[in-house]
Amino acid sequence: MPLYLNRRERFSLLRSFDRGGTALAKEPVEATTMLQMALAFLVVGLIAALLGFTTIAGASIAIAKFLAGLFLVLFLVFLIIGLTAARKVID
DSSP: OOSOOOHHHHHHHHHTBOTTSOBOOOOOHHHHHHHHHHHHHHHHHHHHHHHTOHHHHHHHHHHHHHHHHHHHHHHHHHHHHHHHHHHHHHO
8 A cells, every 4th residue: 555645545444344443335346347348449439330340340249249148147146135135234
């Protein structure tokens, strides 16, 4: 850990704890990034298709489909895990 934290890093570090000093859960950044990449590849594919670059368009659309499908599968897996864990905690 660096000795000096800039203002944004200090604020982020302070914001990650509640008033009692307990660490708060961080937002899932990876899922958002995966969806953003899927949308970016979809846009690139659509623009390439409009300009007539069929090979690039096909590849970009395929990557977008793969990332969106992977996101959906991971979402469902972690949803099921979370629901079963919550059910065990409640019982």
